[in-house]
Amino acid sequence: MIESVSRRTLAGSSGTYNVRATELAIDRGRLKSINVTVVFLDDTQHCFKLEKRALGQELLEAVFQHLELIEKDYFGLQFTENGLIPSATNSDILRWLNPKKSIKKQMRGGLFYFCVKFYVADPSKLQEEYTRYHLYLQLRKDILCGKLIVSPSTACLLASYTVQSELGDYHPDEHKPGYLSGMVLIPGQTEQLENQISELHKLHKGQSPADAEFNFLDHSKRLDMYGVELHKAKDSTDKELDIGITCNGLVVFQNNIRINTLSWVKIVKISFKRRHFFVQLRREMSENYDTVLGFNMMTYRSSKHLWKCCVEHHSFFRLNQPICPSNNRGFRRLFPAPFLLGSRFTYSGRTELQTVEESKTQPRPHRTFLRFKSRCNSKQSDSKNPKSIIKSTTSKVKSFEKEPRPAWGPSDDEGGFVLSTANPNSNCDLPGSSMSNYNDELSGSIYDIPAYDTESSLGGENNVVCIHMNADKQGRFGFNVKGGSDLGLPIVVSRVVPNTSAYRATPKLCEGDRVLMINGQEVSDMVYDDVVNLIRAARDLQNNSKLVLTVQQKGNDDDDISNEKEEEPLFQYIPESPLNGMSSDPLIQSILLLGDGLASGSLLTQFEQLYRHKPETSMDIARLPKNVHKNRYRDIAPYDNTRFIIQGQENDYINANYINMEIPGSGIINRYIATQGPLLTTIGDFWQMVWESRSTLIIMVTALVEKGRQKCAKYWPPVNEILEIPNNLTIKLVSEETDTSNIIVYRQLELTNLNINETRFVTQLQYSLWPDHGVPDDSNRLLNLVEAIRKERAGVVEPIVIHCSAGIGRTGVIILLETTLCLIEAGQPVYPLEIVRQMRDQRAMMVQTSNQYKFVCSCIHYAFTQGIVKPLPEYSTQ
Incomplete structure (x- = not known):
């Protein structure tokens, strides 16, 4: 112990180090930060160090930056209230991280789970393949944990896309029996299910991981529990x-x-x-x-x-x-x-x-990232399959010099166009998701295309822009067109495939854009085949297969009104009186609801849930052995209780139904006979039906041949010639002419019954510019057709005969549109789904596709809002 120290000793140079204070300062620094662990969709984890008072938004931004995720608004972080690991049994204790509140106040055990928060209705809206990949991972987890319920057949189909994404093409030498036993693909996985998955995997040859994952999403979005x-x-x-x-x-x-x-x-x-x-x-x-x-x-x-x-x-x-x-x-x-x-x-x-909107404007450089394998119970040799996906401990995007494999197979020969199951000269809508036609979809989702040219000229008069694009190695630009001077239609883009040169161009090429020039050459007077050849020729040029399209963008058209997203007030703050400020007119209210349904997509959801065939309604007569050959399509048959019964011959069967549509408040009942396009063997039955029904008007909404297939037999003779059919009936074509728009063909025919020497005049209207399973290009043209029908049937009480090919799709659209126009004139509210229900109660599957239903609803909304059809004074209440 030092007893005394002189002043001189302390007056010189000195130094101190407070050991305890320094340790306390370090402890205080530690207390000012928190460690947060986030579990990602690939089951990897990462620890984030944040300030003690940090808000949830700071953690979210750190997570998005770690993932290098651009389209981040669809995702969020979840935690459990009690800190337990989430499962199907305790999903009700999951909560979403609030960006505005402190992280510390929301932490329950320090674990957060990165998840999809908002399931996009259509995955094609996602611009980034990387974003779609995370949605794919989320849906896989949803299926495995039982949150997303799927049937065994659908589960096997989805699992086969997972196998294609992770293992690549099926090769017998590499994928021996039992090669899926080490992968966890579906709940309740058995050897029998693995064999089904393997058989489906063989059919996905040529699909890149991006293609397989998108097909997975395309099927998943149609499931009842998707995004719920x-x-x-x-x-x-x-x-x-x-x-x-x-x-x-x-x-x-x-x-x-x-x-x-x-x-x-x-x-x-x-x-x-x-x-x-x-x-x-x-x-x-x-x-x-x-x-x-x-x-x-x-x-x-x-x-x-x-x-x-x-x-x-x-x-x-x-x-x-x-x-x-x-x-x-x-x-x-x-x-x-x-x-x-x-x-x-x-x-x-x-x-x-x-x-x-922001993702469309942001430049998106081509990026390749590491995918992850399914959990394995047994080791798989990656050395035997160099294409297998690499396991990684990070979720970040990685860049590689090697370009991904093109999605198109070597057998594709569609020139600059996307391979499609449909004729390029028609609407290229993706097929449905049923197991029976999934193989047709393999060419319908094309992604992961190499580098492209984004140079373009923005703006321009009347929204005319120039779009530059380069072909990929297979010589494809990623779009289809339709129309042509031979059809009397402009050249219009009918389909654009995501993540292709056409899709990534700035501005992006969109469906409905009108093509004015191709590489500086006008195409307005060209036939369809010449336009196709001109685009294909671009890949043979010596300028790196560059294609320059001058297009008028669809966004400037009036027909696009129905696609605008309507603004809506915050619903939790709307006053108690819901009709305050809204017209009390039921018709106007129904049109407002129709517009809302078009904007939100709820119309299609309700339509897809409607029964296609009225329950407990028989079709036994159509399935008798003697009548089966009279049906054009095996699965389209008339109900027994509303079918047309032929009286004048031994076999009374024809594939046709009566459909009566009453217009309340007007006393009008529009009567129809909906039937299939006649076969060569049923032309006599068709004319016998026309004679017995006393019909004087036939509406034909199809061409004789579409996409190389016969849709209807020619049941009338050339001009001034006579066609003789059984039962002593003769048909003579008196005249044939086209209207001023060159769209509707009018034919005047004489139908004579030689037994009683009586002749009747029958008018036929044919509209052939309407693709099967598709929709017309222009609402006005369809409205003009229906107006022509209504003009011809004025004063007629007998039913009109209407047919397309099957007698359900396009036929149903015409009946639905005419009925709604009559309802509007009578001042009655318009509920299209209820009208479809009434039609399907009389003939199965009327209005065949959701695409047709959406189009006819937009026509109804357009006709009313534009004043094309209005309530008539004689029906107004006093």
């Missing part, structure tokens, strides 16, 4: 329910069966109070009260969580931009500051519209 976020609830009788949130609204399930669908269009307000969750619906004109549905949630927190999820989904999918209630005048007027009670939660991110 379920919340457990109970009804007033204490029965267990599940409330699902989707991009289109709310759905209610009981015992895994959907019992109710509530679209955003129908919902006026949502609210919660303690454990009770309420949905207020729009009041119908026939009702004098508000409909409020109440549900009992498990806890107060689960009720509030469901409400928040509804707010976020509605804001993301339905608004042009998020609305902050505190800055909204209407909100402040309804709820003054001293009286603002309850939750003030609002959605703070970007909407889907903002995300899609």
